[in-house]
Structure formats: C-alpha cells, structure tokens
Amino acid sequence: MMPIWTKSGEKRAVTLLKVQDCHVLRYVSKEESGGKTAKLLVGGKNVSPFSKPESAHEIFKEAGVPRKQKVTTFNVTDDAIIKPGTPLYAAHFRPGQFVDVTAKTIGKGFQGVMKRWGFKGQPASHGQTKTHRRPGAISTNQAAKVYRGKKMPGKMGNIYRTSFGLKVWRINTKHDIIYVNGSVPGHTNCLVKVRDSKLPTYKDCNKNPPFPTFFADGDEELPEDLFDEEIFQFTDPSVTFA
Amino acid sequence: CRVSSDGKPPKFQPPPKPVIIDRKTQKEERRFLSPEFIPPRGRTDPLKYYIERKDMIQRRKVFNIPEFYVGSVLAVTTADPYASDKSKRFVGICIQRGGKGLGATFVLRNVIEDQGVEICYELYSPRIQAIEVLKLEKRLDENLMYLRDALPEYSTFDLNMKPVPRMDHEEIPVNKLQVRMKPKPWSKRWERPKYNIKGIKFELPEHKMKAAQKWSQPWLEFDMLREYDTSKIEAKIRKELSEELEK
Numbered sequence: 075m076m077p078i079w080t081k082s083g084e085k086r087a088v089t090l091l092k093v094q095d096c097h098v099l100r101y102v103s104k105e106e107s108g109g110k111t112a113k114l115l116v117g118g119k120n121v122s123p124f125s126k127p128e129s130a131h132e133i134f135k136e137a138g139v140p141r142k143q144k145v146t147t148f149n150v151t152d153d154a155i156i157k158p159g160t161p162l163y164a165a166h167f168r169p170g171q172f173v174d175v176t177a178k179t180i181g182k183g184f185q186g187v188m189k190r191w192g193f194k195g196q197p198a199s200h201g202q203t204k205t206h207r208r209p210g211a212i213s214t215n216q217a218a219k220v221y222r223g224k225k226m227p228g229k230m231g232n233i234y235r236t237s238f239g240l241k242v243w244r245i246n247t248k249h250d251i252i253y254v255n256g257s258v259p260g261h262t263n264c265l266v267k268v269r270d271s272k273l274p275t276y277k278d279c280n281k282n283p284p285f286p287t288f289f290a291d292g293d294e295e296l297p298e299d300l301f302d303e304e305i306f307q308f309t310d311p312s313v314t315f316a
Numbered sequence: 317c318r319v320s321s322d323g324k325p326p327k328f329q330p331p332p333k334p335v336i337i338d339r340k341t342q343k344e345e346r347r348f349l350s351p352e353f354i355p356p357r358g359r360t361d362p363l364k365y366y367i368e369r370k371d372m373i374q375r376r377k378v379f380n381i382p383e384f385y386v387g388s389v390l391a392v393t394t395a396d397p398y399a400s401d402k403s404k405r406f407v408g409i410c411i412q413r414g415g416k417g418l419g420a421t422f423v424l425r426n427v428i429e430d431q432g433v434e435i436c437y438e439l440y441s442p443r444i445q446a447i448e449v450l451k452l453e454k455r456l457d458e459n460l461m462y463l464r465d466a467l468p469e470y471s472t473f474d475l476n477m478k479p480v481p482r483m484d485h486e487e488i489p490v491n492k493l494q495v496r497m498k499p500k501p502w503s504k505r506w507e508r509p510k511y512n513i514k515g516i517k518f519e520l521p522e523h524k525m526k527a528a529q530k531w532s533q534p535w536l537e538f539d540m541l542r543e544y545d546t547s548k549i550e551a552k553i554r555k556e557l558s559e560e561l562e563k
Binding site: 077079246249263308313314315 | 359360361363364367368374375378379395396397402403418419438440441442443444445
C-alpha cells in the first residue's frame with residue numbers, strides 16, 4: 075500500500091495490484107452454464123505443471139497456456155466474448171473506473187467470540203468467576219432452542235470477501251500494476267479477483283473503456299503511466315492555494 | 317623472448333600489481349542516502365519498492381529535499397488554504413525521521429510562547445513548498461523524543477533564525493550535548509537501556525540507575541536473526557539514484 079496525493083493536497087491510501095500472466099482459458103455459453111449470461115474462465119499467475127496430474131492440465135492445453143494457480147469465472151455479456159488464449163493486461167482498466175476486489179481474507183484460525191464477532195465479553199474484575207471473554211447467554215427461554223447461524227467461536231478468516239466500489243487511481247502499463255483506492259482483503263502477495271463494480275451508483279461511470287479488452291498487439295500505443303485527473307503528479311510543482 | 321645463459325627460459329616473474337586509489341568512489345561512499353530509500357525487512361515484492369523509488373526520484377527532481385539528520389534545525393513552508401498568505405512557516409529541531417518510501421515523515425519540535433509544539437510533516441507531500449536546513453548537525457541519538465521531558469531551553473529555537481553557514485566538504489558535526497531533564501515523572505522511562513539514550517545527563521541517584529539496568533537485554537546485539545545488513549542494498553540504491561538524478 076502506498077500514499078497518493080490529490081491536486082488539492084489531500085492524502086489517500088492506495089493498494090497496488092499486479093496483473094501477472096492472466097489469460098482467458100475457456101468460453102462457456104449461456105445454455106451450457108445454465109446461468110443468465112455467458113461465462114469466461116480466466117486464469118492468473120503461472121505455476122509449475124508438475125504438481126498436478128495430466129487430467130488437470132486439459133483446460134490449459136486447449137488454451138495453449140502454462141498451468142495457472144487460480145481459475146475464476148467472470149459473467150460476461152455476449153458482445154464481450156474473448157477468444158481463449160488471449161492475454162489480459164492491466165490496461166483493461168482505466169483510471170477513474172470503479173472496481174470490486176475479491177480475495178480470501180487472512181486466516182486467523184480458531185478464534186473466540188470477542189475477536190470473531192465483536193462481542194463485549196464480561197468485566198475483568200468485581201467478582202467475575204472464570205468469565206471474561208465468554209459469549210454469555212446463547213438464546214432465550216421461549217425459543218427452547220439455539221437458532222441456526224448463532225454467532226459462536228470458530229475458524230475465522232480464510233474466506234472470500236469483496237470490497238466494493240474502489241476507485242482506480244493509476245495504471246502502470248509497463249509492469250501491469252493497478253492502483254486501487256483503499257484497502258483490499260487478503261495478505262500481501264495473495265491472489266485477487268478484480269471486476270467492474272456492480273454498485274448502482276457506479277453503473278454509468280465507465281466512459282469508453284477498452285472493449286472487450288485491451289489487446290497488446292493492437293494499434294494503440296499507451297504511455298507507461300495512466301493517471302486519473304485528480305491525482306497530483308510528481309512532475310508538477312508543489313500545490314499552492316490561490 | 318630472452319633466453320638465459322643456461323639455455324632454459326627464465327623464471328616467470330609476474331608484473332607488479334597496479335595500486336589504484338579511486339578517490340571519486342571513496343567520496344561517493346561517504347555521501348548521504350536518505351533513510352526512507354532503504355526498504356524494510358519483509359516479504360514484499362521488491363518491484364513495489366522500485367516503483368515507489370521512481371516516484372520519489374520524480375519528486376526530488378522537481379523539489380529539492382536537502383540532506384538532514386535527527387538533531388538538525390529545519391524551516392518548513394507549507395501551503396495552507398486558511399492562512400492569510402496561503403503559506404505557513406515553521407522552524408524546529410528534527411526529533412524523529414520515520415516511515416519508508418513515499419510515506420516518509422519527520423517531526424519538528426519547537427517551544428512557542430512557553431508551549432511545546434511538534435509538527436509531523438510528510439517529506440513527499442505536495443503541500444510542502446520549501447525545506448531549508450538552518451543548522452545541519454547530528455546528535456548522539458537517532459530519536460530525540462526525550463526533549464519533551466527535558467528543560468524547555470533545549471527545544472526553543474528562534475523562528476527567524478539565520479542559517480548557519482557551512483562548507484560543503486566539512487564532515488557533519490556531532491553535537492555531544494548532554495541534556496538536563498525536568499524532574500520525574502517523564503513520559504517514558506528514558507533511563508532504561510531499551511531506549512539506549514546517550515544524550516541525557518542523568519541526575520538520578522546511583523541505585524535508580526542500577527535498578528534500571530535490570531531491564532537490559534545484552535543478548536540483543538548478538539542476535540543473528542535480527543541482523544539486517546543493508547550495505548549491498550544501499551550500494552545498489554545509491555547507484556540507481558545517481559543515475560536517475562543525472563538524467
């Protein structure tokens with residue numbers, strides 16, 4: 075994570091996400107998948123092919139791509155279908171877009187009810203016998219049962235969670251890095267899924283994105299760094315208020 | 317080739333090795349490298365630090381961040397939308413330099429009208445318009461937080477202080493000042509060996525100083541897992557910096 079300053083001198087924190095060897099692996103049509111839209115399987119981050127059996131390599135062989143560590147699905151409209159085997163780059167996103175980021179949260183192991191659900195516990199003194207971090211009562215008398223989903227101690231973390239509506243501030247096309255506002259679930263160097271935001275406020279925000287994706291062998295020559303309009307670039311002189 | 321009187325070739329004598337004294341590289345080694353360039357110990361991808369360094373160099377090309385240490389007196393002008401001149405000037409002694417990369421900060425302390433004031437500035441913030449070093453010197457410690465519990469005369473600096481003239485090739489002077497403290501209680505127990513402070517003149521009784529040594533951890537300096545040798549990293553970063561700043 076890194077600080078970033080706006081043109082008015084305010085500081086924002088920004089997470090750097092690297093797009094490492096992402097390729098489209100397979101196209102699954104609407105009827106095949108049984109959903110509402112077509113799906114595209116995308117894989118990221120190359121990994122050695124020797125730790126899995128040959129049967130697991132079929133998808134990668136069809137696309138002509140080395141074995142990937144993670145394969146995710148993206149729901150895609152019919153006009154945005156991409157041929158399997160095309161590489162995906164960070165330039166697929168543009169500064170000013172809003173993005174949802176999904177990742178597995180940091181695993182905390184078996185945790186008690188105070189850390190896992192934020193319960194208040196009991197006082198430390200004034201006669202409390204062996205009860206300082208316990209949940210206390212778990213149900214009422216009338217119910218005569220404990221409801222399903224009752225908050226109790228258990229394994230915390232290591233589940234998929236999404237941060238919605240994160241702004242993309244800057245894109246580095248040379249190293250394929252996306253600068254995303256705020257924090258992102260997961261530990262450093264973990265695998266993350268970045269998707270166009272589905273929040274209703276940001277429905278019309280994407281002005282002329284590269285559609286269906288940014289092709290590296292196309293005619294467009296992008297500069298090394300793409301900045302949002304509000305970012306303070308370090309080539310400018312210091313901020314002054316008129 | 318020459319043949320000796322015996323008819324056999326003469327014994328091989330290696331040529332004398334040339335002794336090169338490279339004064340330029342020696343001078344470069346002594347040059348100052350700002351502590352926020354050295355990446356901390358961790359498992360982050362070095363690419364992140366490389367990209368941050370590129371941004372830091374970009375900023376340094378436009379805005380000059382002078383060399384300074386903890387204990388030097390600085391004057392900083394920042395842009396302020398609520399001031400009449402739209403800019404604010406603060407003079408103070410640098411008591412701490414923290415943070416790595418773009419978020420590097422330094423804290424300036426001064427006593428204005430009997431009230432101690434500490435301001436934490438970010439080195440790479442675009443609001444800073446000028447940093448001048450009024451007095452460049454080092455002190456015996458890397459962290460002068462104990463000035464909060466010292467007599468206020470050690471933290472007062474004139475707001476209109478003139479910069480102390482200094483030659484370029486002089487070594488940075490180390491001010492071996494031993495500071496006198498206010499009576500206890502202090503904000504932290506500075507006599508304990510964990511802070512390792514050399515710049516205080518402790519006027520505590522002997523038995524108190526001895527009792528403080530109970531918390532000493534003499535094995536810490538020999539702990540090999542805590543070693544972080546930055547010489548090679550520093551050399552690489554220095555080379556990168558000098559190349560980039562010359563462009």
